Amino acid sequence: MIRSFLCIVLLSVFLFTTAVQAQIEGLSIWKIAAIRQAKTVCSGVFISGRTTKDLLINDLDVLDVDTVTISVDKPGQKVEVTLDDGYVATAIYRPECGCTIVLENNEKEIRDQKTQGIPLLPPLSDSKTWPDGEGVNLDSKASPINTRKMKKAMDYAFDQSLDNRKLVRGTRSVAVIYDGKIVAEKYADGYSKDMPLITWSMNKSIVNSLTGILVKQGKLDIYKNAPVPEWKDTADPRHPITTDQLLRMSSGLSFVEEYSPQLVDVVVMLYGSPDSGRYTATRPLKSAPDSEWYYSSGTTNIISRIMRDQLNDYPSYAAFPYTELFNKLGMHRTIWEMDASGTFVGSSFGYSTARDMARFGQFLLQDGVWNGERILPEGWVEYSTTATPMAKKGDYGAQIWLNHGEKGNPSNRRWPHLPTDAFGFSGFEGQSVAIIPSRNAVIVRLGRTEGGRAAWDQDIFMDKVLKALPKD
Numbered sequence: 503m504i505r506s507f508l509c510i511v512l513l514s515v516f517l518f519t520t521a522v523q524a525q526i527e528g529l530s531i532w533k534i535a536a537i538r539q540a541k542t543v544c545s546g547v548f549i550s551g552r553t554t555k556d557l558l559i560n561d562l563d564v565l566d567v568d569t570v571t572i573s574v575d576k577p578g579q580k581v582e583v584t585l586d587d588g589y590v591a592t593a594i595y596r597p598e599c600g601c602t603i604v605l606e607n608n609e610k611e612i613r614d615q616k617t618q619g620i621p622l623l624p625p626l627s628d629s630k631t632w633p634d635g636e637g638v639n640l641d642s643k644a645s646p647i648n649t650r651k652m653k654k655a656m657d658y659a660f661d662q663s664l665d666n667r668k669l670v671r672g673t674r675s676v677a678v679i680y681d682g683k684i685v686a687e688k689y690a691d692g693y694s695k696d697m698p699l700i701t702w703s704m705n706k707s708i709v710n711s712l713t714g715i716l717v718k719q720g721k722l723d724i725y726k727n728a729p730v731p732e733w734k735d736t737a738d739p740r741h742p743i744t745t746d747q748l749l750r751m752s753s754g755l756s757f758v759e760e761y762s763p764q765l766v767d768v769v770v771m772l773y774g775s776p777d778s779g780r781y782t783a784t785r786p787l788k789s790a791p792d793s794e795w796y797y798s799s800g801t802t803n804i805i806s807r808i809m810r811d812q813l814n815d816y817p818s819y820a821a822f823p824y825t826e827l828f829n830k831l832g833m834h835r836t837i838w839e840m841d842a843s844g845t846f847v848g849s850s851f852g853y854s855t856a857r858d859m860a861r862f863g864q865f866l867l868q869d870g871v872w873n874g875e876r877i878l879p880e881g882w883v884e885y886s887t888t889a890t891p892m893a894k895k896g897d898y899g900a901q902i903w904l905n906h907g908e909k910g911n912p913s914n915r916r917w918p919h920l921p922t923d924a925f926g927f928s929g930f931e932g933q934s935v936a937i938i939p940s941r942n943a944v945i946v947r948l949g950r951t952e953g954g955r956a957a958w959d960q961d962i963f964m965d966k967v968l969k970a971l972p973k974d
Contacts, residue, residue, distance in 0.1 A: 529774050536583040536591035537603055537773045539572070541851075544581040544593035544601035547574055549837055549853045550697050561950060580609070598622060599820065599846075600839035600853065605776040607842040615844045616816035620824055623834040625696075631683075633832055633861045636695070638684045647685050648970045652678070655966035656688050659947065669953035672932065674699060677856035679864055679944035680971050687856065690949075698835045698853035699948045702929030705838070706802045708823070708862065709848040710901035713749065713805060714870065714882040715826050721812045724749065729808055732783045739787045745808065747791050748801045749900040750890040756788035757800040768799050772850055776842035779807030795892035799849035802901065806848035816844065831865055831872055833858040850930075856946045863926070863935045863944035887925045903928055919965035932958045943971055 529537075539562055546557040554574050571584040579595040592604040594612060598620035602612055627635045642649050659673045674693045678686040689695065716722040724745040727733070733740040740755070747753045758767040767785070775781040782800030813819040823846070828836050836858045839851035865871075866886075870878025889896040889906050896906030897916040905924040907915030912922055917936070926936040932951035937944050945967050951958040 529770075532585055533589055533591065534769060534773050536570070536585055536589065537593075537605075540581045540583040540591040540593040541601055541603050541773070543572060543574065543583075544595055545700065545839065545851075545853060547576075547581070548579065548595040548597075549600055550699060552692075552697075556692070600837045600851070602840050602842060603773065603776075605774070605842050607776055612842055612844075615820075615840075617820040617840070617844075619817040620821050621829065622824065623829045623832070626832055626834055632857060633682075633864060635832075636857070638687070640684070640686070645685055646680065646972050647678075651970035652686050652967070655963060655970055656686065658966055659963055660688060660690060664953075664957060666953065666956075669957035670951060671949070671957050672951045673947060673949040673958070675856040675946075675948045677860045677946040678967055678971075679860050679946075681942050682864060684857070684860070685971075686967075689856075695855060695857055696835060698837060698855055698858075700929075700933075701852045701854050701859065701948070702850050702931065702933050703799065704854075704859065704927035704929040704933050704935060705848050705850060705852040706799075706901040707866075707927040707935075708827070708838075708852070709802050709805055710749065710886055711827060711862075711866075711870070711878060711882075712809060712823055712848075713745070714878040714886070716809060716812060717882070718877075718879040722808070728804070729811060730783050730804060731811075732780070743791050745805065746900075748805050749886075750795070751797055751801060751898060751901075752792050752795050752890055752892055753798070753801050754787050754789040754791045754793060755782065755798065755801060756785045757782060757796070757798040759797050759799060771800055771803065772847065777807075777845065778803040778841045778843075778847050778849070779810075779845050780843070783807070792892070795890050795894075795898060797898070802849040803845070803847060806846045810845050820844075827877070828858075830875070830877060831858075831861045833861055856948055859927075859935050859948070860944050860946045863937050863946065866925075867937050867939060867942070867944060899925070902926070917961040917964060919961050920968070924964075928960075932960070934960050936960075936964050938964075938968070940974070941968055941971060942974055943968065 542561055543554055543557050546552045547554060569586055573582045581593050583591040593601045594604060594609055595601050596617060599617050628637050631637045659676050662671055674690045676688050677684060717724060727741060728743050728745045728748055743753045771778050771781045782804050810819040813822055823838055836854040838846050841847050866883055869883050886900040886902050887904060888899055889904055890898050895908050895914060897904050902925055905915050905917050905920055905922050907922055917924055921938060921940045923940050924936055924938045928934050932949050934947045945964050
C-alpha cells in the first residue's frame with residue numbers, strides 16, 4: 503500500500519473545472535480526482551508495467567503524505583483509492599480490455615461481461631522487419647536520412663532543459679517512418695518500444711477506421727439518421743443527426759470540451775458516468791446539425807456505442823477492433839479500454855506503442871490497404887481527410903485532423919511548416935501521429951507535456967524531422 507496526498511495539483515485547472523457538473527451528478531471534485539487516479543494507476547501498472555510510485559510522480563503530480571490510501575491489488579487485478587472521508591474509487595483490470603472504472607455497476611457485473619473472446623495478437627518476431635515484425639535496421643550507411651539533422655530533431659524532442667518549471671516537454675517515445683520503414687526512433691529512460699502508453703484522443707481516428715469497416719461490411723450507412731435509441735422519436739430535435747455529422751463533429755449536440763469553471767462535460771463523461779455514449783446521447787441540441795463545428799469527445803463515444811449496437815453486443819463487439827484492425831496490422835501492443843457499460847471509450851481510453859501507432863498511420867497512408875487486403879472502403883480515407891465545411895481553418899475531417907488551411911489563406915493552417923496534404927491524430931498532453939503523403943512519411947510522438955505549446959511545438963518538431971528526410 504502507498505499512502506499519498508491527493509493534492510490540488512492532481513488535476514490542476516482540470517480538476518477545478520469539474521465542480522458544477524460533478525455536484526449535479528452526485529460526485530465531488532475530490533471523488534472525480536480519486537476516480538481518475540484509480541484509473542490512471544490501474545492502466546499504468548497493469549498495461550504499461552510501470553510502478554505506482556513512478557505513476558504518482560510522473561503522471562499525476564501527487565505528493566507522498568498521509569491523506570489518501572492507494573491500494574494496488576495485483577492478484578485481484580484492481581486498484582482502489584480511498585479518501586479520508588471513506589469514499590473508495592475503484593478501477594479493475596481485465597487483460598483483454600484494460601482497466602475499467604467501477605461506478606454504478608458492481609465489480610462482478612463488469613467482470614461477467616463477455617470479453618474473454620478477444621483474440622489478442624502474440625508478440626511479433628524480431629526476426630521479421632517492421633511492420634511485419636519488430637526487427638529494425640537503423641544502419642546509417644544504408645539509411646536515406648540525414649543523420650545529423652535527424653539527431654537535431656530527436657534532441658529537440660527529448661530536451662528537458664526548459665527554463666520554466668511549469669514547462670515539461672515530456673517526450674517518451676518517437677518513431678519516424680519513411681517509405682514504409684522505421685528510419686529513426688528513440689525512447690526516454692524507463693520507456694521502450696514494448697511499453698504501451700495512453701494515446702488519449704488519437705483513439706478517435708481509430709474509431710473512424712472501425713466505422714469505415716462497418717460501412718464496408720454493410721452494417722452502417724453514415725448518411726442515414728444515426729441509430730441512437732434516445733433519438734428514435736421523429737419529434738425529437740436530435741432525430742435528424744447522422745453518423746456522418748457525428749464523425750465530423752458537426753452534430754449540434756451541446757457538449758463542453760473546454761476546461762473552465764462551468765465547462766465540464768468531458769470530465770464527467772470520462773470519470774463520472776458508467777456509460778460514456780449514453781451520457782452524450784442525452785445532451786440537448788445546441789444548434790442545428792451541420793450548422794457549426796465543435797470538437798467533442800462525446801460524439802466519438804456515441805459512435806462507439808453505435809458500433810456495439812450494430813454488432814449485436816457481445817462477444818463480436820468486444821473482439822471487433824482486434825479481429826478487423828489491430829491484429830491485421832500487427833498492432834500487438836494496443837489495448838482498448840471499456841467503460842462500465844461495456845462500451846469502448848473510443849474518445850480517450852486506449853494504450854499503444856509508437857511502433858503500433860506508426861503501423862496505423864502507415865495503414866492510412868496506404869489508403870486503408872494492408873498486405874494486399876483492402877480493409878477500408880474505396881474512398882474512405884479521402885472522405886475522412888476532406889475538410890468539414892464548418893471547420894474554418896480546414897483543419898478537421900472525420901475524426902482526423904487536417905492541414906488544408908483557411909479558404910483563401912492556406913498559410914493559416916494547423917501545421918504551417920508542413921505540406922497542406924498532411925493529416926493526423928492528436929491527443930491530450932502532446933500525443934501525435936502525422937501522416938504526410940507527399941513526403942511518404944509518418945511521424946509518431948508519445949509523451950506527457952505540461953505547459954502546452956510553449957513546452958512542446960509539434961509543428962517545429964515535425965519540420966525538423968522532414969528536413970532530415972529525402973525530398974521525393
